[in-house]
Amino acid sequence: MSTSAGDEFAAMFAAAGLPQVQSGTAAQNTTRPARLVLRGATIIDGAGAPPWGPADLAVESGRIVELKKVGTPGLPISPARRPETGDVEIDCAGRFLTPGFIDVHAHIGAPFHAENGPMPSADYVYKLWLAHGVTTVRETGCFNGLSWTLAEAKRSDAGEIAAPRIAPYAAFPGTNDYVKTLHTAEAATAWLAQVRENGAEGVKFFGAPPAMMKAALTACRELGLRSCCHHAQLAVSRMNALTTAKWGLTSTEHSYGIPESLLDRQTVQSFPADYDYNDEYVRFAAAGQTFLQAAQPGSCKWDQVLAGFLETGHTFVPTFNVYDANRDLMRTRNADWHSRYTDPTLWSYFQPQRGGHGAYWYRWSTTNEVEWRRTFSVWMRFVNDYKNAGGRVAVGSDSGFMYQTYGFGFVRELELLQEAGFDPLEVLRAATLSGAELLGIDGETGTLEVGKRADILVHDRNPLLDFKLLYGTGAMRLDGATNDVSWPRCLALTIKEGIVYDAGVLLGDVEEMVAARRGSTQP
Ligand SMILES: [Zn+2]
Numbered sequence: 284m285s286t287s288a289g290d291e292f293a294a295m296f297a298a299a300g301l302p303q304v305q306s307g308t309a310a311q312n313t314t315r316p317a318r319l320v321l322r323g324a325t326i327i328d329g330a331g332a333p334p335w336g337p338a339d340l341a342v343e344s345g346r347i348v349e350l351k352k353v354g355t356p357g358l359p360i361s362p363a364r365r366p367e368t369g370d371v372e373i374d375c376a377g378r379f380l381t382p383g384f385i386d387v388h389a390h391i392g393a394p395f396h397a398e399n400g401p402m403p404s405a406d407y408v409y410k411l412w413l414a415h416g417v418t419t420v421r422e423t424g425c426f427n428g429l430s431w432t433l434a435e436a437k438r439s440d441a442g443e444i445a446a447p448r449i450a451p452y453a454a455f456p457g458t459n460d461y462v463k464t465l466h467t468a469e470a471a472t473a474w475l476a477q478v479r480e481n482g483a484e485g486v487k488f489f490g491a492p493p494a495m496m497k498a499a500l501t502a503c504r505e506l507g508l509r510s511c512c513h514h515a516q517l518a519v520s521r522m523n524a525l526t527t528a529k530w531g532l533t534s535t536e537h538s539y540g541i542p543e544s545l546l547d548r549q550t551v552q553s554f555p556a557d558y559d560y561n562d563e564y565v566r567f568a569a570a571g572q573t574f575l576q577a578a579q580p581g582s583c584k585w586d587q588v589l590a591g592f593l594e595t596g597h598t599f600v601p602t603f604n605v606y607d608a609n610r611d612l613m614r615t616r617n618a619d620w621h622s623r624y625t626d627p628t629l630w631s632y633f634q635p636q637r638g639g640h641g642a643y644w645y646r647w648s649t650t651n652e653v654e655w656r657r658t659f660s661v662w663m664r665f666v667n668d669y670k671n672a673g674g675r676v677a678v679g680s681d682s683g684f685m686y687q688t689y690g691f692g693f694v695r696e697l698e699l700l701q702e703a704g705f706d707p708l709e710v711l712r713a714a715t716l717s718g719a720e721l722l723g724i725d726g727e728t729g730t731l732e733v734g735k736r737a738d739i740l741v742h743d744r745n746p747l748l749d750f751k752l753l754y755g756t757g758a759m760r761l762d763g764a765t766n767d768v769s770w771p772r773c774l775a776l777t778i779k780e781g782i783v784y785d786a787g788v789l790l791g792d793v794e795e796m797v798a799a800r801r802g803s804t805q806p
Contacts, residue, residue: 286464287428287429287430287481288429288453288474288477288478288481289425289428289429289430289451289453289454289477289478289481289483290428290429290430290431291454291456291462291464292424292425292426292428292454292456292462293394293425293426293427293428293431294428295462296394296395296426297394300397301394301395301397301398302394302397302402303394303427303428303431304391304392304393304394304402304403304404304405304408304427305402305404305405305406306404306405306431306434306435306438306444307404307405307406307409307435307438307439307444307445307446308404308406308444309443309444310442310443310444310445311445313442313443313445313782314782315344315345315442315780315781315782316342316369316370316371316781316783317343317344317369317370318341318342318343318368318369318370318371319341319342319343319369319370319371319372319373319737319778319781319783320339320340320341320342320366320368320369320371320372320373321339321340321341321342321373321375321380321739321741322339322353322365322372322373322374322375322376323336323337323338323339323353323354323360323374323375323376323377323378324336324337324338324339324340324375324376324378324379324380324741325337325338325378325379325380325745326338326340326350326379326380326731327379327380327381327708327711327731327745327746327747328382328730328731328732329381329382329711329712329715329716329729329730329731330712330716330730331708331709331711331712331716332708333708334379334745334747335352336352336356337352337353337354337356337360337376338350338351338352338353338380339351339353339365339366340380340731340739341366341369342369342737342739342778342781344781345736345737345780345781345782346734346735346736346737346781347731347732347733347734347735347736347737347739348733349366349733350731350732350733351364351365351366353365371783373741373776373783375741377743378741378742378743378775379741379742379744379745379746379773380731380739380740380741380742381416381711381715381731381739381740381742381746382715382716382728382729382730382731382738382739382740383416383417383418383419383447383715383728383738383739383740383777383778383779384415384416384417384418384419384678384693384714384715384718384740385417385418385419385420385421385677385678385714385715385718385719385722385728385729386412386417386419386420386421386447386678386679386680386693386718387420387421387423387534387600387677387678387679387718387721387722388421388423388511388536388600388602388679388680388681389412389417389420389421389422389423389679389680389681389682390422390423390424390426390681390682390683391405391408391409391420391422391427391432391435391449392404392405392407392408392427392683393426393427393683393684394426394427395426395632395639395640396628396629396632396683397628398632398638398639399628399631399632399636399639400627400628400631401628401800402628403626403628403629403796403800404796405435405444405446406444406445406796407626407689407793407796407797408683408689409444409445409446409447410445410789410790410792410793410796411624411688411689411690411691411755411789411793412446412447412689412690412693413445413446413447413777413779413784413786413789414690414755414774414777414784414786414789414790414793415689415690415691415693415694415753415754415755415774415786416740416753416774416777416786417447417690417693417777418447418448418728418738418777418778418779418780419447419448419449419450419718419719419722419724419728419738420447420448420449420450421450421452421485421511421679421718421721421722422436422449422450422451422452423452423487423511423536423679423681424452424453424454424487425451425452425453425454425483426454429451429453429478429481429482429483430481432449432451433451433481433482433483435449436448436449436450436451436482442780442782445784445789447779448779448780450484450485450722450724451482451483451484451485452483452484452485452486452487452509452510452511453478453481453483453485453486453487454486454487454489455471455474455486455487455488455489455491455499456474457471457488457491457492457495457499458489458490458491458515458517458518459489459490459491459492459515459517459518460515460517460560460561461489465491465495466495467495468494468495468497468498468499471491471495471498471499471502472498472499472502475499475502475503475506475508476502476506478508479506479507479508483508484508484509484722484723485503485508485509485510485511485533486499486503486508486509486510486511487510487511487512487513487536488510488511488512488513488527488532489512489513489514489515489518490512490513490514490515490517490518490519490522491518492518492521493521493522493526496518496522496527496530497530500527500530500531500532501530501531503531504531509533509534509721509722509723510531510532510533510534511532511533511534511535511536511600512524512527512532512534512535512536512540513536513537513539514527514535514539514540514543515539516539516552516560516566516570517560519539519540519543520543520550520551523540523541523543523544524539524540524541524543524544524592524597525540525544525588525591525592526544527540528591528592528595528597529591529595531595532597533597533598533721534597534598534599534600534677534721535597535598535599535600536600536602536679536681537600537601537602537605537606537681538570538573538574538601538606538658538662539570541574541599541662541665542573542574542576542577542661542662543573543577544588544591545574545577545578545584545585545588545665546576546577546578547577547578547582547584548576549576552569552572552573552576553572553576554569555568555569563637563640563641563642563643564643564644564645564646564647566643567609567643568651568654571609571651571654571655571658572654572658573658574657574658574661574662574665575654575657575658575661577661579661580661580664580665580668585665585668589665589668589669589672589674590672592669592674593669593672593673593674596675597674597675598674598675598676598677598717598720598721599666599669599674599675599676599677600676600677600678600679600721601662601666601676601679601696601699601700601703602679602680602681602696603659603662603663603696603699603700603703604680604681604682604687604692604693604695604696604699605641605680605681605682605684605685605687605692606655606659606685607685607687607695607699608644608685608686608687609647609651609652609655609685610652610655610656610659611652612644612647612652612686615685615686615687616633616686618686618688618691619754619756620688620691620754620755620756621686621688623756623794623797624688624690624691624755624756624790624793624794624797625688625797626796626797626800627797627800627801628800629683629688633684633685633686640684641684641685642685663699663702663703663704664703664704666700666703667703667704667705670704670705670709670713671704675717675720675721676700676705676713676717677713677714677717677718677720677721678693678696678697678700678710678713678714678717678718679696680692680693680695680696690755691754691755693714694750694751694753694754697710697711697714697750697753698750698751700713701750707747707750708747710750711746711747715729715730716729716730717729736780736781737778737780737781738778738779738780739778740774740776740777740778741774741775741776741778742773742774742775743771743772743773743774743775744771744773745773746773746774752771752772752773752774753772753773753774754772755772755786755790755793756770756772757769757770757771757772758770758771758772772786772787774786775787777789
């Protein structure tokens, strides 16, 4: 039987004995109130505006229908000014509303994980996302198969499963070294038309021979497909991120391809003599050196390259968090959430091992970490400069690899954007409006505005004060009254298109799942 377009990676995994992730199971509570009213909230709109309130927000059939200032801080609210009653009412006095988060680099698990035992189910992933406020994800690659991912997306839209909305981006099977069923520009164009017809919203590239890549990006534009690329090292000497941005690529994922566009003393990276791309220790150690060999911040070349990207309207999705372990392995490995929320198979997958992907800690050293810290400072400067020049940066987590657990990795990305120089309001915008713009759904979601989908987060505290409060564990605080340590969380409710999820309940479900799987899968 021939493989349906968009299912090539899944077929490759299946041939290696690695199955798809287990689909989401029917959700218990998917009621969408006919009219839902959130009262007395402080609004943080996602577009960069500062907080304002008190406001009442009404939702009907999953859409925001009213957003109204109802008083003055410090004074009682006159009932006469308030929108009419809903069938569900939520008191939001002292609480903060933001748009739902958009994770633009997400994987609903990965067949890779099956190398280390029974895979965590899609429910585990979905619940962690919702519990961390993620209401939309871009599935970058659909490694469980485009058909599988489309089916999940449909069930999510119908409210049958408790999951974020899913935007499927099919993996382009024309990589240099990996899955390669496409060899010509004509075949690439036909494949793109097919995945478009099948329902993909976009395509994920890993690089391809330049003529084919250029033709494919032209075809994407004609077909209305968006695109993203992980510029793999085996393809990047022939076309860096600036080249593909000029050809119409929508977004660059991770850092690959950026430092290559900044090289000014050489035309290819200097690789260590023992480099082999498929030896992941060497691959990831060398990846920490590219920016250090390139033009530095403030140089003429640096400014030219930034301007070049800006002109194309390109978007960067750094996924800093998934490389966070590279600069402090022990810290990341010992994060506070692993014991309760990291699935045992995922945990086993994270440990150093050959094969698989992203478990390259065979002899990870102080030198590796120091190089990666220096790399981060140049890379962060580039991303921050791009934002300051008016460029778009969006939040992607890439969780499920390198000690990053779903949901937690997304919040870590918020912290790292702040470290890069983003104001907390800019971080929030990257996580909401910018993500929506990248996916082309900013008319539908990404800000709190009348007419948009009711993708809304209800926070008990202001998340701008400390993004750590968004972690499922909460953030460590000393209670002044009792002198005890507590772990408050700010996210109380995640509302996805009008369906209300309790973050605490979702976290409890995940904890139970993890505990049960520990009991059954570990000796
Ligand atoms: Zn990824």
